Amino acid sequence: xxxxxxxxxxxxxxxxxxxxxxxxxxxxxxxxxxxxxxxxxxxxxxxxxxxxxxxxxxxxxxxxxxxxxxxxxxxxxxxxxxxxxxxxxxxxxxxxxxxxxxxxxxxxxxxxxxxxxxxxxxxxxxxxxxxxxxxxxxxxxxxxxxxxxxxxxxxxxxxxxxxxxxxxxxxxxxxxxxxxxxxxxxxxxxxxxxxxxxxxxx
Amino acid sequence: xxxxxxxxxxxxxxxxxxxxxxxxxxxxxxxxxxxxxxxxxxxxxxxxxxxxxxxxxxxxxxxxxxxxxxxxxxxxxxxxxxxxxxxxxxxxxxxxxxxxxxxxxxxxxxxxxxxxxxxxxxxxxxxxxxxxxxxxxxxxxxxxxxxxxxxxxxxxxxxxxxxxxxxxxxxxxxxxxxxxxx
Numbered sequence: 001x002x003x004x005x006x007x008x009x010x011x012x013x014x015x016x017x018x019x020x021x022x023x024x025x026x027x028x029x030x031x032x033x034x035x036x037x038x039x040x041x042x043x044x045x046x047x048x049x050x051x052x053x054x055x056x057x058x059x060x061x062x063x064x065x066x067x068x069x070x071x072x073x074x075x076x077x078x079x080x081x082x083x084x085x086x087x088x089x090x091x092x093x094x095x096x097x098x099x100x101x102x103x104x105x106x107x108x109x110x111x112x113x114x115x116x117x118x119x120x121x122x123x124x125x126x127x128x129x130x131x132x133x134x135x136x137x138x139x140x141x142x143x144x145x146x147x148x149x150x151x152x153x154x155x156x157x158x159x160x161x162x163x164x165x166x167x168x169x170x171x172x173x174x175x176x177x178x179x180x181x182x183x184x185x186x187x188x189x190x191x192x193x194x195x196x197x198x199x200x201x202x
Numbered sequence: 203x204x205x206x207x208x209x210x211x212x213x214x215x216x217x218x219x220x221x222x223x224x225x226x227x228x229x230x231x232x233x234x235x236x237x238x239x240x241x242x243x244x245x246x247x248x249x250x251x252x253x254x255x256x257x258x259x260x261x262x263x264x265x266x267x268x269x270x271x272x273x274x275x276x277x278x279x280x281x282x283x284x285x286x287x288x289x290x291x292x293x294x295x296x297x298x299x300x301x302x303x304x305x306x307x308x309x310x311x312x313x314x315x316x317x318x319x320x321x322x323x324x325x326x327x328x329x330x331x332x333x334x335x336x337x338x339x340x341x342x343x344x345x346x347x348x349x350x351x352x353x354x355x356x357x358x359x360x361x362x363x364x365x366x367x368x369x370x371x372x373x374x375x376x377x378x379x380x381x382x383x384x
Contacts, residue, residue: 004377009370013351031380032373035326036345038319043239045248048256049230055260056223 113197122150131165164192215272243342244287258282280357329379340368
């Protein structure tokens, strides 16, 4: 970008008589004059008077109301962080991720493990699991279908060992879990599923 | 002072502060065209400019008592609108000045000269939008709104040498951009 001749700036700033500019300088500034003439044209549109007067006739929002309005209005927040702090923050996150200081979830003893029960029962009203871990008592371990996709799940902590179990659908239908670790015949001519619970802490 | 028969700005401000709320309509009618043009050139959008000016005028009404020099109401109003435009631009991604997508609708009486004028205006608006908000503000206040450097200093809170430098740089940038499109 070449700087303009200072005489042009002086003329445009009213510090020099514009008519006294040499012709080549006057010619150089004409595109700018045409641009200004276009930009200075009236911007068409309806008057704002009605809108403004309607707003000022309405009661001014109370200070508390303005605060509430501020709270519920989206605001963009920009943080300007020195690179060294960004690196330090990333390092802290990495350490916490790679070397967790605690654990989340239920407390699990040394001789306990986690068993997950999952079954697909579209249209079922309720699903529970019964087995040797709860003396085949229905209702003590209920499965959930949170997203209503027909897949029911439950996660429980059990003492380590092998357990036979079945699903109970709608409180009356006993269904084995064919995805279990293995299936065994029970005393009534049916098949029970078997889950093996291993210690969660090694 | 105002035109003969029309109250001056100071008189209008006194009437409004005295409880004549409707007198503020005079302020709106007197300055909305210039304020709207200024905001449109700053924001690149007539709709965004109308919102900014309307909100600024309501704000001006609510804080009219803090206008220390009612005789210089015009520069006070420009200052409020300029700040509103800057806030609006700060919320946008860098470099995003949304020129209205649609070109002005052609009037049935439009002729080729009018259409050419519309195209030239779009070209100039695009060139203006490439300037930084500070240079754009200085250029528009100086050349489009016709403010003096003293008035511009009152509007922007900047020193006169700073404003002159911005206007000079803006002129040079615009001339270069317009030459490239010749």
